[in-house]
Structure formats: C-alpha cells, structure tokens
Amino acid sequence: MGIVTFVGGKEGAWRVTGITPIAGSGLGPVDRIQAIDSDGPALRSGSPASGGTWRLRGLASNHRYATRAELTALDAVQPVLGRPEATCASLIPIRKSDAWWRLAQDERRAVFGMASPAGTGHNDIGLDYLPGVARRLLHCRDLGEAFDFLTWFEFAPDQTAAFTALLARLRATPEWSYVEREVEIRLER
Amino acid sequence: MGIVTFVGGKEGAWRVTGITPIAGSGLGPVDRIQAIDSDGPALRSGSPASGGTWRLRGLASNHRYATRAELTALDAVQPVLGRPEATCASLIPIRKSDAWWRLAQDERRAVFGMASPAGTGHNDIGLDYLPGVARRLLHCRDLGEAFDFLTWFEFAPDQTAAFTALLARLRATPEWSYVEREVEIRLER
Numbered sequence: 001m002g003i004v005t006f007v008g009g010k011e012g013a014w015r016v017t018g019i020t021p022i023a024g025s026g027l028g029p030v031d032r033i034q035a036i037d038s039d040g041p042a043l044r045s046g047s048p049a050s051g052g053t054w055r056l057r058g059l060a061s062n063h064r065y066a067t068r069a070e071l072t073a074l075d076a077v078q079p080v081l082g083r084p085e086a087t088c089a090s091l092i093p094i095r096k097s098d099a100w101w102r103l104a105q106d107e108r109r110a111v112f113g114m115a116s117p118a119g120t121g122h123n124d125i126g127l128d129y130l131p132g133v134a135r136r137l138l139h140c141r142d143l144g145e146a147f148d149f150l151t152w153f154e155f156a157p158d159q160t161a162a163f164t165a166l167l168a169r170l171r172a173t174p175e176w177s178y179v180e181r182e183v184e185i186r187l188e189r
Numbered sequence: 190m191g192i193v194t195f196v197g198g199k200e201g202a203w204r205v206t207g208i209t210p211i212a213g214s215g216l217g218p219v220d221r222i223q224a225i226d227s228d229g230p231a232l233r234s235g236s237p238a239s240g241g242t243w244r245l246r247g248l249a250s251n252h253r254y255a256t257r258a259e260l261t262a263l264d265a266v267q268p269v270l271g272r273p274e275a276t277c278a279s280l281i282p283i284r285k286s287d288a289w290w291r292l293a294q295d296e297r298r299a300v301f302g303m304a305s306p307a308g309t310g311h312n313d314i315g316l317d318y319l320p321g322v323a324r325r326l327l328h329c330r331d332l333g334e335a336f337d338f339l340t341w342f343e344f345a346p347d348q349t350a351a352f353t354a355l356l357a358r359l360r361a362t363p364e365w366s367y368v369e370r371e372v373e374i375r376l377e378r
Contacts, residue, residue: 003333061331064253068293104257109294142250142331144192 009052024181093147100178111188200239213370247327273342282336289367
C-alpha cells in the first residue's frame, strides 16, 4: 500500500535543523528523522528504527483534485526524489478542519484554486517552484492519524529561499484558512 | 474514524440469502453478517463477534465526487439506515482497476457521469431509487483491504425489484468497465 513512516528520534539520514509549529500544537524535538517505505528498503537510512520520539504515517494514494491537464503539466517538470544535490528537505504535516471535510468536491476544488493566468491556485504556486523543489504528498486522514497529510520536499541548498517563499505563498491562500494544525520541519543530510 | 467491520460467519442480525460473485472471485459462504461500528455499539447485532469466516472493513470518509448541488439533492430525499420496514439489505464490496485509480480527478468524474437530463450518471441513477433504498458508502482502498469500497443498502421487501433494477443500471454504465471485482451479498433480518 505504499505506507511511509517518518520516525523522529536519534536515528536517520536526515538531521533536523528546526521544528516550528505554524498552527496548532507542534511536535516534540528530535535530532533526526528516518523515512521507512513499506514498499521498499528504508529511504536513505542506515537501519530500520524501532523506537523514536514520534512517528508519522502516510500513504501514497490517488490524486484527489488534479485534472489530467494539471498532471501533464506537473509531470513535464516534476523532479524525482533523491537527487544528489538535494541535501535539504522539509516534512510538513497538516490537518485541515472539519469545515473543509464537510465541503463538497466542487467546493473543495474551488478553494484549492483552479489553474488561472493570475497563478494564484495551489497548483499554479507549486509549478512556479519546479523543478527546484521535489515534492511527495502522503495521505493520512483515513489512517486515523493526527494529521490529514504529510508533504515531503527536497531541494538543493540554493533553493532554500525559494522554498520559504513557496510556503509563504501557500499559507496566504484561502485554502490555508482551513488548516488547523501545521508543523514545519526542516532537515539536512 | 468511523470504521465499520462486517463479520461474515454464524452470528449477526442479518441472515445471508445469497452471495453472488459478479466480477472476479467471490467470498466464502456464511450464514449471517454482523456489522460493527467502531464509533458506537454494534449495528443491529446481539453481541460483538470475535471470529467469523471473513471480515470486510471500510470507513466513512469525505465525499470524493459529489458537488454541493448533488449533495443537496441527495440530502433532500435520502433516508436514514435502520428504518423498521427496511428488513432487506445488501452488502456489495467492489474493487476498481488500476486504470481507474490512474485517472485524474476530472477523468474519473467524467466516467462517473455528470448530472444530466438523460439521467445516465451514477448519481442520477441512485436518485431514481430514493427514498426507497437507503445507502451507505464506505471506503477501504486506503486501509489496504482487498476491496476499494463497501456499499450497504437497506430497503423494504416491496423495493426488492427496484433494487435489482438499480444494480443492473449501474452495472451497465461506463464506470462499471473499471470494476474488476464485485460480490453481491443479499440479506434479510
């Protein structure tokens, strides 16, 4: 099923450089994060972790909003994870409000933002930072986890300012008014 | 999280009157089915079952396709589960193909069928059988189950022919070409 578990603790290839609560309660301090993919060997990690201070689980699921045109545009420029130069990463767990989940599909899609020349939608903003920032979205709401989504980003050090700008633009969208818990974890390897 | 477990075995308020494999492999014969709701007491069951021949789990999640207009139309006529006269039920587990899950949101929605005067979409067909047939959709793809969806229907005996017609119409839609496993379980209490 492609479940990825992020174990925050003392082990793992990714060293934590900051954990910032953006909305709601944060996560306890940890030194390192290990990502374990149920479909394959541990991602960039030395050994499987059995402990850890906290664990976040998410799974790769089907696309929920993207149209074929949007997926085609994304696929044309989207980089893979694990590029040698991408030594910076960020893990951002998010929970949206009940009000979001009560919306109908067309209402959520409208808040998400349609592709527009103004470039103000979620996908438009993301496209502006490709191929510099690689991204992987995992779903966890239906797993009964504390968060609804985990997003993992990887980028080269010279893309750090661009990544920070990407986050600021996303957080300024109407969609973010539905985000009730968000933690920003920055990492290096 | 609202996980519902259907335990097929010798216990439960619902007596099995038929288990028919519609596509792909079927399910083993059982006498009764017990529905256990993690959020509340066992649904119409005497005691919690610990055994059973098979178990199917699903969860109530957010709507994935319905627009606000469609939800409003549904809510206006949709009956609740547990009506005293609804002594017939059906549990239909379904798995869709990888081809379905690789479609973009707009492509899946198009196959699902938009509301139309011709009344040929999934929602249009369902509306034709309301309020006679009560329905509850549970999701299980992201739980790692053998099926993607479990649909539970309840109706009075005099709605049996209408329910059979509903299934025939749904199975004749383009959407059903993506169904690779389907089992029809009929029940009475």
